[in-house]
Amino acid sequence: MKIHEYQAKRIFAKYGIPVPIGGTAFSVDEAEVVAKRILHETGGTLTVVKAQIHAGGRGKGGGVKLAKGGADEARRIASEILAMQLITHQTGPEGQKVRRLYVEQGLEIARELYLGAVVDRDTRRIAFMASTEGGVEIEKVAEETPEKIQTIFVDPIVGMTGYQARQLAYGLDLQKSGKQTVAQFVKVMSALYQLFVKEDCSLCEINPLIVTKTGDIVALDAKMTFDDNAAFRHPEWADERDTDEEDPVELEAQNAGLNYVALDGNVGCLVNGAGLAMATMDIIKAVGGDRGVAPANFLDVGGGANQEQVTKAFKMILRSPRVKAIFVNIFGGIMKCDVIAAGVVAAAKELGLKVPLVVRLEGTNVALGKEILAKSGLHIMTADTMKDGADKIVAAVAGGSVK
Numbered sequence: 001m002k003i004h005e006y007q008a009k010r011i012f013a014k015y016g017i018p019v020p021i022g023g024t025a026f027s028v029d030e031a032e033v034v035a036k037r038i039l040h041e042t043g044g045t046l047t048v049v050k051a052q053i054h055a056g057g058r059g060k061g062g063g064v065k066l067a068k069g070g071a072d073e074a075r076r077i078a079s080e081i082l083a084m085q086l087i088t089h090q091t092g093p094e095g096q097k098v099r100r101l102y103v104e105q106g107l108e109i110a111r112e113l114y115l116g117a118v119v120d121r122d123t124r125r126i127a128f129m130a131s132t133e134g135g136v137e138i139e140k141v142a143e144e145t146p147e148k149i150q151t152i153f154v155d156p157i158v159g160m161t162g163y164q165a166r167q168l169a170y171g172l173d174l175q176k177s178g179k180q181t182v183a184q185f186v187k188v189m190s191a192l193y194q195l196f197v198k199e200d201c202s203l204c205e206i207n208p209l210i211v212t213k214t215g216d217i218v219a220l221d222a223k224m225t226f227d228d229n230a231a232f233r234h235p236e237w238a239d240e241r242d243t244d245e246e247d248p249v250e251l252e253a254q255n256a257g258l259n260y261v262a263l264d265g266n267v268g269c270l271v272n273g274a275g276l277a278m279a280t281m282d283i284i285k286a287v288g289g290d291r292g293v294a295p296a297n298f299l300d301v302g303g304g305a306n307q308e309q310v311t312k313a314f315k316m317i318l319r320s321p322r323v324k325a326i327f328v329n330i331f332g333g334i335m336k337c338d339v340i341a342a343g344v345v346a347a348a349k350e351l352g353l354k355v356p357l358v359v360r361l362e363g364t365n366v367a368l369g370k371e372i373l374a375k376s377g378l379h380i381m382t383a384d385t386m387k388d389g390a391d392k393i394v395a396a397v398a399g400g401s402v403k
């Protein structure tokens with residue numbers, strides 16, 4: 001689960017990571033009030049108005065702007081950003097509607113650094129990455145000059161040690177800004193580690209982590225993702241969730257107890273079991289990738305799906321305008337093939353299916369299942385093997401005959 005910058009900054013503050021003074025605004029009026037308060041409290045002249053969407057790259061897309069002309073300018077910028085359909089490299093071409101703003105104190109930046117923490121699956125440790133090249137181009141740095149990113153791995157038994165934090169601090173040349181800058185950075189590292197573990201993060205990123213003109217370390221941006229598997233011990237997450245930012249179909253799937261991930265392709269997949277679902281996506285790509293055929297979703301209906309869930313799953317798949325055909329690939333173990341076949345037929349009839357449908361069934365009661373499909377009067381193509389099914393679905397989407 002992702003949260004917004006302002007929510008993550010609130011958590012930073014709780015753990016003692018310095019952040020600028022700021023406040024949220026859902027309207028232009030609120031933005032002006034917050035800007036006035038900030039200018040009053042800081043005695044400064046600069047505020048920053050920031051779009052709160054879950055996708056990154058906001059600054060480049062015009063969603064982060066400095067207001068130098070007091071609260072009036074903050075108000076004008078707020079009205080601009082609130083009217084935006086913000087397009088960034090992470091939102092996709094349709095962009096994301098801006099509904100919330102964060103207005104904060106503008107700081108004088110001496111250096112912009114990058115500091116991020118993730119769970120590293122290879123070492124099974126929390127990895128901290130830091131770079132002198134913070135700011136809005138970090139993806140480019142990672143791609144073109146990866147040597148500029150330094151990484152340390154934290155031993156879960158020992159925890160973050162002082163020397164590891166200092167190693168990164170010196171790697172970032174922070175001693176040049178003074179001893180107290182190094183000390184502040186070490187404190188931020190240790191706080192970030194505590195936070196990461198206690199709040200069950202899967203990612204926590206500060207880009208940029210700045211050194212101010214006075215040599216202080218401040219987190220200017222915050223990106224935090226929680227590990228959904230830990231939701232049971234974080235009842236507070238429910239309040240932090242912003243469903244406007246989530247894929248509506250994925251949300252619906254979650255509520256129906258289905259594992260669904262929307263993808264970019266054109267073949268809707270309805271499969272039981274995560275392993276089979278991934279293998280199905282692989283074989284579609286393997287057979288049809290060079291002809292522009294690819295999975296439109298990952299969907300695991302689970303081991304014990306019933307007719308109702310199959311219907312729901314079908315509906316979800318069909319909500320995507322990209323879906324040009326559907327591939328049902330089911331292994332009937334706990335779930336019997338005839339039940340699935342009945343579910344598929346009922347769903348197809350109810351929804352008035354207009355795209356080609358390929359069904360591959362295997363396992364318990366497979367003959368009965370195939371009979372139900374054959375007698376349904378619907379145009380359903382059946383397949384005997386996965387490869388056969390993949391060939392048929394690719395032919396259905398890309399044209400041509402089955403190889």
Ligand SMILES: Nc1ncnc2c1ncn2[C@@H]1O[C@H](COP(=O)(O)OP(=O)(O)OP(=O)(O)O)[C@@H](O)[C@H]1O
Nearest residue numbers: 048056057058059060064105106107135207208221
């Ligand atoms: N409070 C602030 N004071 C001064 N400059 C700021 C402030 N907040 C942001 N900036 C400037 O704006 C740039 C972009 O801000 P920020 O990192 O929050 O957004 P972003 O990186 O574009 O968004 P995302 O993290 O979603 O990709 C920063 O690198 C920094 O130069």
Ligand SMILES: [Mg+2]
Nearest residue numbers: 135207208221
């Ligand atoms: Mg940023």
